[in-house]
Structures are given as structure tokens and as C-alpha cells.
Amino acid sequence: MESNFGIYEYRVSFERLNEILDTNDNSFSEVNEIPSRTQLTFTNGFYVNCSALMIDIRDSSKLIDSHKRPTLSKLYRSYISEVVAVINGNTNCSEINIIGDGILGIFNTPLKNEIDNLISTSAQLSSLMKTLNYKLVKGNISEIQVGIGIDYGRALMIKAGHKGSTINDVVWIGDVINQAVHLSDHGNASYNDKEIMISNVIYNNLNDYNKSLFSLNLNRGCYHGNIFNSDMEAWYVENCK
DSSP: OOOOOOOOOHHHHHHHHHHHHTOOGGGEEEOSSOOOGGGOOTTOEEEEEEEEEEEEETTHHHHHHHSOHHHHHHHHHHHHHHHHHHHHTSTTEEEEEEETTEEEEEEOOOSHHHHHHHHHHHHHHHHHHHHHHHHHHHTTOOOOOEEEEEEEEEEEEEEEEOTTSSOEEEEEESHHHHHHHHHHHHTTSSTTOOSEEEOHHHHHTSOHHHHHTOEEETTTTEEEEOOOOHHHHHHHHHHOO
16 A cells, blocks of 8 residues: 655754745735636635535434444445535536535636626535435435535635655645635524525525525524426436335
8 A cells, every 4th residue: 555654854844844834925926717626736826716515414423323334434435425416516616525424516607697607506415415315215324414605706726745755745725715615504403594505705696596496594594495406306306215
């Protein structure tokens, strides 16, 4: 098995700190669309406007208390596998990060119709959860609830990790990421909270039909809705009895 082991040398480490901290601020460029990750180095970065979608399981600690580990592995593998498939099926998806039982998608959405496409993706996720829960119950596994949060804004895209090794990844920093996570925390959080939470900027850029699917959530300061994919719903009705 390949290993990334390397003896820690503090003098070399301290030099790397200097290299990182002395990076010129001009190395961070403003771009109109999300660039390829191959353009990233350990000394540059890109500011870009993008959309972020976060989906997270509600009360996941209760699952750990009520199921043995082999059962949990089936639940999480099935959930992560198909959520990633749905998010990756959006042609504007640029990055997918798995953060515990949360999955974050970053989307290149300079056009309004691409924001509407993101709503379609959230509808697919909701319908996926409905079918997944049916299959989980058939396998004597607890149902899950998720919250989905979507926002649009400016983010910094950087490469971070250990230079000279394969231990590195693209990291996204900015309010748009934090807000998507924050909104997902509110999804299905209470009886009055619907599954999908979208920011005001997302709502204001939707077409009239998609706007009609959401209502104002005064307590959360955003819009929310329970929406589904019609084809997936039809399959569910026909096959999940």
C-alpha cells in the first residue's frame, strides 16, 4: 500500500511557513468563472462568484446510537454514493467535497438559468431521499432526514495541503460556503422548517415558476420549500409499495 509517510523536519517546516505567509496578495486573481484545479499552486488562488449547495443529515448522532457499524456503513455508503451522483449530474458542478455526513457542491453559475438548474438538482436530492428511505426501512435501517442549503456569492479557491506530497486538496473559503452550510442546518430542523433552504439572492434570481415553489421563512431570514422531481416521484409511486 502506498504511503505518504515522511519524517517531520522542523527547519524545513518553518521555511514552508515563510513561503506561504510571504505570498503576495496579488497572487489571488479575480475570475469570471471557476478555473480548472490544475491552475492552482500552493502560492496562488482565485476569487470567483459561484453557488454552493450543502446537504447534511439531521441528528446523525442518533444513528450511531441505534445501529451497529456494518449497518451504518451501508447507510452512509448508499447516501453518499447517490447524493454525489445527483450533484455531479449537474453540468455546472465544479467541485464536490464530503465533510462527515455533509456533502458540499460548488457550481459555476454566471447565468440565471443555471441558478434554476440548481433548484432542479435540489428537487432530485429530495426525491432521492424519499426512495432511499423506502429502501432503508426495507433493510431494517432507520430513515434519515436531511437539510439542503443553497447560496450564491464570492469565494476564494485555493490549493492547500502538504507541498511535495499527494496530500492536498482544493479548499473553498468565503461567506457563500458558510451560508450554504448554515442554511442546510435549518432544513428540516423543526416542524416549521422545510427541507430546502435558499438565500434571498438565490430566490431573487429564479424564474417565476421556481419562485412559486418557495415561501418566505421569517424565522430564518430566507426562503424554503419541499420540492420533488416529477419523474423520480412517478418511479417511486410505481415501484415503492
